[in-house]
Amino acid sequence: MNRDQQRKLARHVAVVGAGMSTFGMLRDRNSTDLFLEAFRDMTESVDNEFDPTAIDAMYFGNFTNDFFVSQSHWGAVLADALGHVPRPATRTEGACASSGLAFREAVFAIASGFYDVVLVGGVEDMSGRSTAEVAEGLALAAMPCEREVGFTFPGVFGVIAGAYFEKYGATREHLMNVTIQNHNNAELNPKAQLNRSIRKIMEDKTRYAADRGDPIPTWLDEKEFLRDAAANPVVASPIHLFDCCPISDGASCLLLVAEDIAHRFSDNPLHVAGIGQGSGRGLHAADDLTSFEATRQAAEEAYGMAGLGPDDIQFAEVHDCFSIAQIMHIEDLGFFGPGKGFRAIADGLTRLDSLKPINTSGGLKCKGHPVGATGAAQLVEVWLQLRQEAGRRQIPRDDLRIGAAHNLGGTGGTSTFTILERR
């Protein structure tokens, strides 16, 4: 066993609250508004009486607010907004994995023995900028040599999709399976940004056409809709519009405490069973474009700490910034073998009511992707599912015990994997 498979924490950590704002293009709300909404939602999720002054320290993930809303130093800004000054607040940044990182730091801060109660969350405020500005801003997270040759994120993931198709014989039809599944899940999530199934979108478009007196579309099924270049235009071949997550505003947060005091806060706390993190060199140095080294490292660390393997994970949120990414991640995390992910999805194995539900929230693709909020928001979904509080999208199993979340930053530069367990 190598050193990454035997890391342990000196003190156990539990999650006792979790909440998020609605995700969407929310131009009338700023980052502080959004974070306070998530914080209120988290507060209501704490089973027992909760005094916010018990919070010892805070960690926040944020990626783009420096240049999108001209404000850095969000630790201090949010500490002030929450009335938490003078207690410490730290911002972490790892591109789209920023709050996956924040969660880990919160775990370390408690496991070190220094703090007992730590708030962790993330926020992003992106919709005030044009799509072109967002694309340019997000590209700051790519590796320097990728950025310098003009790669944007859809470009990178288009190349990756092409390589995957070439290597394993997948096609665009397989990407469509991801899109359809995530839209189906998001329709059951009232906080999701794109909360309609593809079928519902088709019905709506048909009705609008009729209302306007336009020709009535004649799509036979969801895939025919997704093949229609007018409905689903190409972005960076083979990636089309419906393969991409949207531009989003939103916030999320969780309350972590030392496990020995968790009962004070919660009747049903979740145990932090495994935390893992890895880094990657980007496309230019990758041996294989169809796998992320950072994710494999994160998985190895988290499984090692938890003493668990991929088969023990009953469901997961994974970082589907693009549909191809969801396929790669379920392979890198070991849920399915290399080149087997797209077939597993085609066979329905990752549906809400199947063997290994993936992205029950709708994923980044449909729940939305306010980048700094995403890592923590994925863990909010794991919290809801493990506590049987996910409403209409609840996984229909009464033995749910172990769920996980996978967060990716940049073009594979950073990855985190976190396993939560109900005891």
Next chain:
Amino acid sequence: MNRDQQRKLARHVAVVGAGMSTFGMLRDRNSTDLFLEAFRDMTESVDNEFDPTAIDAMYFGNFTNDFFVSQSHWGAVLADALGHVPRPATRTEGACASSGLAFREAVFAIASGFYDVVLVGGVEDMSGRSTAEVAEGLALAAMPCEREVGFTFPGVFGVIAGAYFEKYGATREHLMNVTIQNHNNAELNPKAQLNRSIRKIMEDKTRYAADRGDPIPTWLDEKEFLRDAAANPVVASPIHLFDCCPISDGASCLLLVAEDIAHRFSDNPLHVAGIGQGSGRGLHAADDLTSFEATRQAAEEAYGMAGLGPDDIQFAEVHDCFSIAQIMHIEDLGFFGPGKGFRAIADGLTRLDSLKPINTSGGLKCKGHPVGATGAAQLVEVWLQLRQEAGRRQIPRDDLRIGAAHNLGGTGGTSTFTILERR
């Protein structure tokens, strides 16, 4: 005793290496070059054989590279540059306290039991931008309402200096004492950006004037030079040019390990005796402009953990972004009473050879202030002094045992205080 005075770590942490790049306006070097220089310097400081693959994880502080050099995600970029992929790398941002934060996270990561060997550092690359762009960029670290009304950093510290003068009867002459002392120390530091004493600067200017055939200046002493509006123009009254730290490029890093394995790396490791962090609301909400709430909180936490008080700290680096800040910090940290700091400096008590040496490196004012590198660089100076390796600026005492570093972010939004001890 309140909860902030009794925080302890479950596992002790030691510093076994420390290094920094030269600081300066280094336009031909990028952040990666600078960090690699600091890393090499750190490597040479490790007493025993050191295999860099022993590093389990990394933390980096950076503030402005997103918008000054159009690259975010420095965890991944530096992990790649160091050949450290796929091991985890995390960026922290808390404005000018970014690597003070990184140091704390590295301590937690080890104290939690998860990692044994962690690299921590910081970098900033600022000189490629104009002074106006830098002023605008740095202002993103102020609190939103300060930024919105057009405050820049010299403006904020000008207001603070005015309030301090009003409350305690200090004058510009007292600020000059800070400037003169820090230049004297920097002259002894070969890596300092402004490594000439004020007296040397006067001599140089006199010689240049003679060479050019200009009228020969007739300054009688350093204060007369600093009073000369041509030599030392006003920036934001009462702050003049020589009260301000420069725009800098640079990097710094330290190697932290679990104390129980420190002997493998070092014959003379330093014990992390205390770590503290606080947040603040900025000027608009401060009860008193002459004291930083965040610093008082950071000091309380660090002293509490260490079981030490201000009188036990034999020397310190403090965050002198402006001369007035140095006076305030030595009061907020308890070295001198409120309103007593400026007199202590005037009386020579903070000189290199006196009771409580402050900023032996030359401080931000003269060593330079590459913002993300500063917090870690302050600790590099504490390392050198405690190990009696500070060369010509070595504090002339053979009983040096306890030193500390204080790092401030923004207009008081974040502060860290770290106490190192030689055992």
